[in-house]
Amino acid sequence: MTAVHQAVAGAGPYDAVSEQVRAWRRLLAADGFAGGDHAVQIDPRLRTGFRPLAELEPEDGDLLVIRYSAWSPALTALLDLPNPVLLVYHNITPAEYLWNHNAGLAVQCAIGRIQLPAFARRARLAIADSDFNAAELRAAGAAEARVVPILFEPGRLAARGRPPAGIGPLVLVVGRLVPNKRHDRVLDAFAAYQRACQPDARLLLAGEPLNPVYRRLVEGLARSSGARNVEIAGGLAQPELNAAYAEADVLLTLSEHEGFCIPLLEAFHFGVPVVAAPKGAMPGIAADAALWTDDDPAVTAELLDLAVRDSELRAELSRRGRARLDRFGAETTTAAVREAIALALG
Amino acid sequence: MTRPEDALAHAHAEAARKRAAGGYAKPGVAALDESIVSTRPSIELLSRWAVIDGEPELLYSTRRAGAPVTALKRLIVRLLRQYLVEVEARQTRFNIALLASVQDLERRTGALERAADAGATAPATPAGPGEPPGGRRSDFPA
Numbered sequence: 001m002t003a004v005h006q007a008v009a010g011a012g013p014y015d016a017v018s019e020q021v022r023a024w025r026r027l028l029a030a031d032g033f034a035g036g037d038h039a040v041q042i043d044p045r046l047r048t049g050f051r052p053l054a055e056l057e058p059e060d061g062d063l064l065v066i067r068y069s070a071w072s073p074a075l076t077a078l079l080d081l082p083n084p085v086l087l088v089y090h091n092i093t094p095a096e097y098l099w100n101h102n103a104g105l106a107v108q109c110a111i112g113r114i115q116l117p118a119f120a121r122r123a124r125l126a127i128a129d130s131d132f133n134a135a136e137l138r139a140a141g142a143a144e145a146r147v148v149p150i151l152f153e154p155g156r157l158a159a160r161g162r163p164p165a166g167i168g169p170l171v172l173v174v175g176r177l178v179p180n181k182r183h184d185r186v187l188d189a190f191a192a193y194q195r196a197c198q199p200d201a202r203l204l205l206a207g208e209p210l211n212p213v214y215r216r217l218v219e220g221l222a223r224s225s226g227a228r229n230v231e232i233a234g235g236l237a238q239p240e241l242n243a244a245y246a247e248a249d250v251l252l253t254l255s256e257h258e259g260f261c262i263p264l265l266e267a268f269h270f271g272v273p274v275v276a277a278p279k280g281a282m283p284g285i286a287a288d289a290a291l292w293t294d295d296d297p298a299v300t301a302e303l304l305d306l307a308v309r310d311s312e313l314r315a316e317l318s319r320r321g322r323a324r325l326d327r328f329g330a331e332t333t334t335a336a337v338r339e340a341i342a343l344a345l346g
Numbered sequence: 347m348t349r350p351e352d353a354l355a356h357a358h359a360e361a362a363r364k365r366a367a368g369g370y371a372k373p374g375v376a377a378l379d380e381s382i383v384s385t386r387p388s389i390e391l392l393s394r395w396a397v398i399d400g401e402p403e404l405l406y407s408t409r410r411a412g413a414p415v416t417a418l419k420r421l422i423v424r425l426l427r428q429y430l431v432e433v434e435a436r437q438t439r440f441n442i443a444l445l446a447s448v449q450d451l452e453r454r455t456g457a458l459e460r461a462a463d464a465g466a467t468a469p470a471t472p473a474g475p476g477e478p479p480g481g482r483r484s485d486f487p488a
């Protein structure tokens with residue numbers, strides 16, 4: 001049977017794109033497809049699952065699934081192969097956020113956006129996981145850009161690790177510690193919330209830092225904000241993250257650029273209210289199931305207070321969250337993935 | 347109960363009420379705003395980027411118990427310092443020279459644009475390194 005290979009620029013333990021590679025692989029294996037998952041850069045903490053892209057040697061007719069979230073010369077080289085290509089666009093962080101914090105990644109992102117049209121034109125089929133990303137694909141010249149939502153697997157949210165320490169309302173922020181997630185605004189809003197509403201509130205930032213220097217920058221911002229009970233946890237293993245969701249009173253995201261934002265779905269799964277900035281793909285994913293804020297930290301603080309204290313509002317948001325989650329049910333999304341693969345294979 | 351649709355208006359009203367009573371006195375600083383290069387980088391910023399200075403702090407290991415690996419990487423950089431400083435200096439030399447050329451081009455095109463706007467020809471500029479006599483490229487209008 002034809003093999004389906006997946007290729008990404010980088011694979012890591014807490015990375016949403018890597019998680020999707022694994023979810024697709026499980027589905028592909030269940031459907032009888034062979035093939036491997038390859039990455040240009042593999043985080044040493046990943047012991048299994050990915051092999052170096054240099055080892056990818058597809059046979060004629062094998063399908064190449066290129067997951068595009070950052071550029072690498074090795075990914076571009078795949079376009080020269082005669083194999084059919086299915087492009088999955090996960091979006092690329094605008095380099096403007098990264099120039100001052102990680103020059104290498106900024107270069108990858110800048111070139112990634114420049115090169116997107118070449119990938120879009122070469123692909124037999126180009127898909128995106130959100131309307132927001134599909135619009136960017138179309139703008140890049142893709143003749144057709146289908147929306148195939150991520151494979152959301154609630155099963156991985158079952159295991160429970162150790163919950164976060166402390167008492168007081170828990171504001172949870174999930175996402176890599178990178179500039180576009182605007183943890184500075186999160187800290188401003190949380191400090192305001194603590195001062196004006198809930199002095200014993202806790203803030204947990206869960207997410208892998210861009211690098212140690214950036215982590216120290218955020219730690220410095222946390223100190224200068226005057227906020228207390230702030231924990232910068234770094235990347236959490238899934239059971240610990242699940243425990244944090246189970247304990248959380250509200251999920252806060254003030255990210256300025258999101259191609260999808262899986263934490264929204266995770267929060268809906270756990271019935272945790274969401275306060276978010278209406279940026280990127282987020283309004284399309286959460287719609288009426290989140291409380292949308294603006295740039296004023298005081299307004300965000302008041303929304304956090306509402307989300308924590310108003311039990312009827314929480315119940316309504318939980319109900320709406322479950323309804324949104326139904327749109328990303330396994331039956332719908334696996335059917336969409338299977339259809340995309342069939343189309344790409346021709 | 348506050349409906350989700352009404353929550354933002356409620357939050358605005360409550361924030362305004364508390365501000366009037368002296369609350370929310372400390373404004374947010376959005377500290378990262380300055381570091382986000384939302385437009386074309388300025389010449390000043392490019393000048394800072396042009397000087398290559400690899401900080402050892404940027405070397406780290408993501409492995410579990412990666413501290414010894416980080417220490418080893420930093421030691422290697424220290425041992426290779428003489429070589430790395432030379433490589434950095436050569437890259438910086440190129441960057442600075444290129445930046446100077448860009449600045450010069452910017453100045454000259456600016457002058458040409460101003461001259462064109464004024465309906466007059468641009469004043470001649472002295473020749474720079476590698477330029478033809480007269481200080482302007484032959485494809486520039488005289």
